Amino acid sequence: MKKLKIALIGAGSTYSPELIEGLINKKDSLPLGELYLMDIDDRKLKIVGGLCERMIKAAGLDCQVVLSKSLENSLVNADFVLAQIRVGKLPARILDEKIPLKYDLIGQETNGIGGFFKGMRTIPVILDIVRKMEQLCPEAWLINFSNPSGMICEAVLNYTNIKMLGLCNVPINMIDSVKKRLNLPNASVEYVGLNHLTWITAITDQKQDYLQTAIAAGLNSEAMKNIPASGFSADLIRTIKAIPSSYLEYYYFKDAKLQKAKEAKQTRGEVVSEIEEQLLEIYANEALHVKPELLSKRGGARYSEVAINLVDSIYNDKGDIQVVNTLNKGAIPFMADSDAVEISAVIDKNGAHPIPAHFDNEHIKEYMLMMKAYEKHAVKAAISGDEDEAMRALLINPLVFDYKKAYPCFQELKQAHKEFLPQFFKEKK
Numbered sequence: 001m002k003k004l005k006i007a008l009i010g011a012g013s014t015y016s017p018e019l020i021e022g023l024i025n026k027k028d029s030l031p032l033g034e035l036y037l038m039d040i041d042d043r044k045l046k047i048v049g050g051l052c053e054r055m056i057k058a059a060g061l062d063c064q065v066v067l068s069k070s071l072e073n074s075l076v077n078a079d080f081v082l083a084q085i086r087v088g089k090l091p092a093r094i095l096d097e098k099i100p101l102k103y104d105l106i107g108q109e110t111n112g113i114g115g116f117f118k119g120m121r122t123i124p125v126i127l128d129i130v131r132k133m134e135q136l137c138p139e140a141w142l143i144n145f146s147n148p149s150g151m152i153c154e155a156v157l158n159y160t161n162i163k164m165l166g167l168c169n170v171p172i173n174m175i176d177s178v179k180k181r182l183n184l185p186n187a188s189v190e191y192v193g194l195n196h197l198t199w200i201t202a203i204t205d206q207k208q209d210y211l212q213t214a215i216a217a218g219l220n221s222e223a224m225k226n227i228p229a230s231g232f233s234a235d236l237i238r239t240i241k242a243i244p245s246s247y248l249e250y251y252y253f254k255d256a257k258l259q260k261a262k263e264a265k266q267t268r269g270e271v272v273s274e275i276e277e278q279l280l281e282i283y284a285n286e287a288l289h290v291k292p293e294l295l296s297k298r299g300g301a302r303y304s305e306v307a308i309n310l311v312d313s314i315y316n317d318k319g320d321i322q323v324v325n326t327l328n329k330g331a332i333p334f335m336a337d338s339d340a341v342e343i344s345a346v347i348d349k350n351g352a353h354p355i356p357a358h359f360d361n362e363h364i365k366e367y368m369l370m371m372k373a374y375e376k377h378a379v380k381a382a383i384s385g386d387e388d389e390a391m392r393a394l395l396i397n398p399l400v401f402d403y404k405k406a407y408p409c410f411q412e413l414k415q416a417h418k419e420f421l422p423q424f425f426k427e428k429k
Contacts (some may be wrong), residue, residue, distance in 0.1 A: 003033025007074040010085040011037035011043030014279045017291040023303030032063045036074035051283040058289040075136040083144045087121040097267035105411040110148045112399035119151045121420040123382035150195025153325040153340040166325030174221040199242035201359035218346040313347035326352040385423030
């Protein structure tokens with residue numbers, strides 16, 4: 001049996017031990033031969049990569065682990081490429097969070113103008129990785145959980161030829177929490193939307209739909225640890241006629257979220273920076289060979305399960321159902337076939353086969369079409385460096401809208417991130 005080569009790009013992330021734990025748990029179904037841990041940060045690669053090596057060794061996996069700063073060496077003949085990059089690292093995230101507040105705009109990692117700039121930094125780098133994949137491992141699968149995952153999926157699947165699926169840990173946590181709260185462990189859940197803009201639109205068990213029961217009870221799903229969530233009222237859930245993910249608090253409670261961000265002593269990025277330094281100190285202990293408990297506070301709960309389950313299902317042609325970011329291909333009738341959506345899909349050796357959605361909800365339809373228009377303009381701006389495209393995107397996004405706020409904020413963030421935005425600083429001929 002041919003052994004797998006997996007390349008983890010952005011391996012210096014403190015999330016990496018989660019992924020290694022996932023690979024260890026799947027050692028009987030995933031014959032791992034080579035694991036390339038690639039990062040451009042020497043310190044983090046050494047510390048996090050060292051722990052990953054010890055975890056693999058302690059678990060008894062017969063696998064070559066290579067710590068590398070070379071993207072090319074990591075990609076050559078890879079079967080799966082897992083991407084979890086953060087261009088500009090946490091200092092860039094903190095700028096995304098802080099600068100918009102000066103303009104009465106929400107700065108958040110994936111939403112609003114902060115999330116927009118994360119996309120501007122990240123999409124070109126992901127496309128560079130993909131171009132190298134086309135040369136060095138053209139048959140490999142790219143499994144991406146870099147944010148903003150939906151926009152990255154939109155870019156890769158519409159502008160390149162690489163096989164790719166995008167991931168998020170929100171769906172698995174949301175679906176399982178709703179099933180637990182309804183005491184319906186075997187229920188089938190219809191989950192639709194765009195990345196970080198999603199709703200549960202059906203909960204079926206033994207041919208009976210429990211969505212109305214959930215709506216009448218004002219059921220919320222469990223909030224993600226990285227979102228300061230206040231929860232949705234029963235009246236709001238009844239108005240929406242679906243169960244929203246906690247990220248929708250940024251849209252439904254925009255002013256309250258903005259005020260909370262202004263009053264906070266630290267941004268989420270600053271909190272995460274402190275947690276990350278604590279984690280790196282723990283990881284550096286050469287006696288440690290398991291994932292530490294503190295990692296759960298980073299907000300990435302169950303990433304490893306989601307990512308490695310996806311690899312397992314593709315490699316072993318399992319045909320099970322998972323929620324992924326992929327092309328719509330007719331699954332949601334009002335969206336274009338080429339739109340990247342977040343949806344339940346059957347996963348096998350050929351990738352994702354989206355399961356047709358049967359919900360009828362004008363509110364969700366209108367929100368998805370609006371935000372997909374934003375994403376399409378944003379992707380064009382990220383690739384071209386066209387500032388007019390950037391402003392068109394921001395004027396559609398309901399967390400921005402206002403030109404007199406958007407334009408100066410865009411200009412300040414553009415200058416602040418100049419090092420990572422070469423497309424916006426091309427010399428005019």
